[in-house]
Amino acid sequence: xxxxxxxxxxxxxxxxxxxxxxxxxxxxxxxxxxxxxxxxxxxxxxxxxxxxxxxxxxxxxxxxxxxxxxxxxxxxxxxxxxxxxxxxxxxxxxxxxxxxxxxxxxxxxxxxxxxxxxxxxxxxxxxxxxxxxxxxxxxxxxxxxxxxxxxxxxxxxxxxxxxxxxxxxxxxxxxxxxxxxxxxxxxxxxxxxxxxxxxxxxxxxxxxxxxxxxxxxxxxxxxxxxxxxxxxxxxxxxxxxxxxxxxxxxxxxxxxxxxxxxxxxxxxxxxxxxxxxxxxxxxxxxxxxxxxxxxxxxxxxxxxxxxxxxxxxxxxxxxxxxxxxxxxxxxxxxxxxxxxxxxxxxxxxxxxxxxxxxxxxxxxxxxxxxxxxxxxxxxxxxxxxxxxxxxxxxxxxxxx
Amino acid sequence: xxxxxxxxxxxxxxxxxxxxxxxxxxxxxxxxxxxxxxxxxxxxxxxxxxxxxxxxxxxxxxxxxxxxxxxxxxxxxxxxxxxxxxxxxxxxxxxxxxx
Numbered sequence: 228x229x230x231x232x233x234x235x236x237x238x239x240x241x242x243x244x245x246x247x248x249x250x251x252x253x254x255x256x257x258x259x260x261x262x263x264x265x266x267x268x269x270x271x272x273x274x275x276x277x278x279x280x281x282x283x284x285x286x287x288x289x290x291x292x293x294x295x296x297x298x299x300x301x302x303x304x305x306x307x308x309x310x311x312x313x314x315x316x317x318x319x320x321x322x323x324x325x326x327x328x329x330x331x332x333x334x335x336x337x338x339x340x341x342x343x344x345x346x347x348x349x350x351x352x353x354x355x356x357x358x359x360x361x362x363x364x365x366x367x368x369x370x371x372x373x374x375x376x377x378x379x380x381x382x383x384x385x386x387x388x389x390x391x392x393x394x395x396x397x398x399x400x401x402x403x404x405x406x407x408x409x410x411x412x413x414x415x416x417x418x419x420x421x422x423x424x425x426x427x428x429x430x431x432x433x434x435x436x437x438x439x440x441x442x443x444x445x446x447x448x449x450x451x452x453x454x455x456x457x458x459x460x461x462x463x464x465x466x467x468x469x470x471x472x473x474x475x476x477x478x479x480x481x482x483x484x485x486x487x488x489x490x491x492x493x494x495x496x497x498x499x500x501x502x503x504x505x506x507x508x509x510x511x512x513x514x515x516x517x518x519x520x521x522x523x524x525x526x527x528x529x530x531x532x533x534x535x536x537x538x539x540x541x542x543x544x545x546x547x548x549x550x551x552x553x554x555x556x557x558x559x560x561x562x563x564x565x566x567x568x569x570x571x572x573x574x575x576x577x578x579x580x581x582x583x584x585x586x587x588x589x590x591x592x593x594x595x596x597x598x599x600x601x602x603x604x605x606x607x608x609x610x611x612x613x614x615x616x617x618x619x620x621x622x623x624x625x626x627x
Numbered sequence: 628x629x630x631x632x633x634x635x636x637x638x639x640x641x642x643x644x645x646x647x648x649x650x651x652x653x654x655x656x657x658x659x660x661x662x663x664x665x666x667x668x669x670x671x672x673x674x675x676x677x678x679x680x681x682x683x684x685x686x687x688x689x690x691x692x693x694x695x696x697x698x699x700x701x702x703x704x705x706x707x708x709x710x711x712x713x714x715x716x717x718x719x720x721x722x723x724x725x726x
Contacts (some may be wrong), residue, residue, distance in 0.1 A: 284689060286636070329673065329674045331679070
C-alpha cells in the first residue's frame with residue numbers, strides 16, 4: 228500500500244504529515260525539536276526510514292539529527308548509542324568520545340593548496356569564512372550513511388558514516404572565484420544540491436549569491452555554470468559568479484536539463500548547466516524562490532511568483548502556483564483551493580516538493596504556516612495544515 | 628561535585644531533567660574545566676555552548692555563579708568556592724532575546 232510522508236521544517240520545530248496514496252486525509256506529528264529552527268529534513272532514497280534533519284539555533288548552533296524509524300525517534304549520530312555516558316567524575320574512568328556530528332569545520336589542510344580563508348563581505352572587504360548553519364541535507368541516492376550538507380558560509384560537506392562526522396569537499400570553496408563570492412540578504416548559503424542519478428561523479432550545487440557550480444569528479448574540482456544568466460544587480464550582469472540563484476530543479480530521467488529560479492528570472496539549461504536561457508515567458512513576475520518538476524512529466528514545472536525582491540509576497544495578495552507544461556515560457560496560474568485575496572505569505576526556496584505518484588502530488592509550505600497539497604499535479608489544492616510556524620522546508624517521501 | 632544548571636534546550640538535547648552533577652577530577656574548578664567535563668559526559672552538547680572550531684563561548688550563552696555574571700571572566704579563572712563544593716550551581720543560560 229502506498230503512503231506519503233511529508234517532512235516539514237519550520238522556525239519552531241519539525242512536523243511530519245502522513246497520508247495514504249489518496250492524499251486527502253492527513254495526520255500531523257510534531258513538533259519535533261520544539262523551539263528550534265529546522266532548516267531542512269530529508270529521507271534517504273536508499274532507506275526511506277532513515278531521515279536526516281538540520282536543527283539550528285542562534286543560541287546553541289548546529290545540531291544534526293538522524294531517525295532510523297521514519298521520524299518516530301531521533302538521535303544525534305554517534306552521541307547516544309556508540310558509547311556509554313562517561314562517569315560523573317572523570318577520575319572514575321575515561322570520558323566517552325567527543326560528539327562530532329554537529330562539527331562543521333572548514334578544511335584548512337595543506338593538501339587543498341588553496342588559501343581557503345576569505346570571501347567578499349557586504350562592504351566589499353574580504354571576510355573570513357564562518358560556519359553558521361546547515362541549509363540543506365542531500366542523502367546519497369544509494370547509501371543511507373552518505374549525506375551531503377550545504378552550509379552557510381557557503382561550502383559543501385559530506386558524511387560517509389551516517390552523520391557521525393562531516394568533512395568539507397574543499398575543492399568547491401577553493402575555486403579561484405571563492406574570494407569573489409558574497410552573501411545575499413539571507414546569508415551566503417549553499418542551498419541546493421542535486422545528485423545526478425546517471426553519473427555518480429556529477430553534482431550540481433547553487434549558492435546565494437555566487438551562482439551554480441558543477442563537479443564531474445565526485446566533488447574534487449568544480450566549475451561555475453552560470454553562462455547565460457543576467458543579473459542586473461551586479462556590476463557585470465553576465466559575470467561568471469555573483470548571481471543570486473534561488474533554486475535549481477531536475478527531473479531524474481533528464482539530468483542534463485535543469486530549471487532555475489533566480490533572484491529574478493526563471494531559467495533553463497539543456498546541457499547540464501553549460502548554458503542557460505530564460506523561460507520566464509508570460510509569468511506575472513519572474514521573482515520567486517522555489518521551482519520543481521512534475522515526477523511524471525519532465526517538461527512540467529512549477530514556480531510561485533513573488534511580487535519583487537523588495538516585496539516578498541504574491542502579487543495582488545493572490546497565492547498562485549504557476550505551471551508550465553511546455554518546459555517554460557507558457558505558464559498557467561493554479562488557483563483552485565488557494566487564497567485569492569489578502570494573502571501575503573512567501574514560499575521559501577526549499578519549501579516545495581513533489582511525490583512520485585501518478586498523478587503527481589505537489590506540496591508547498593508558506594511563511595504563514597500553511598502546507599498545501601495538490602494530489603492532481605496542481606489542478607486542485609487544499610491545506611493539510613494551516614497554523615504551523617513559518618515553514619522553511621518541505622520534502623516528500625513516497626512509501627510503498 | 629559541581630552542580631550545573633542547563634537551559635531548557637540543552638537539557639532536552641542531553642536528555643536530562645533538572646541539574647547535572649559533575650566532577651572535574653583533580654582539575655581546578657574553572658569555566659573551562661566544567662565545560663570540558665560537561666561535554667565529556669554529554670557529547671551531544673559539544674559545539675552548543677562553545678564553538679567547535681574556536682572553542683569560544685557562543686555569543687548568546689551566559690554563565691552565572693553565586694548570583695554573579697561571570698560570562699566575561701577569564702574562562703580559566705577559579706570559580707567561587709561555593710560552586711566548587713556544590714553549595715551553589717553553575718548556571719548556563721541562554722541570553723534573553725525578545726520579539
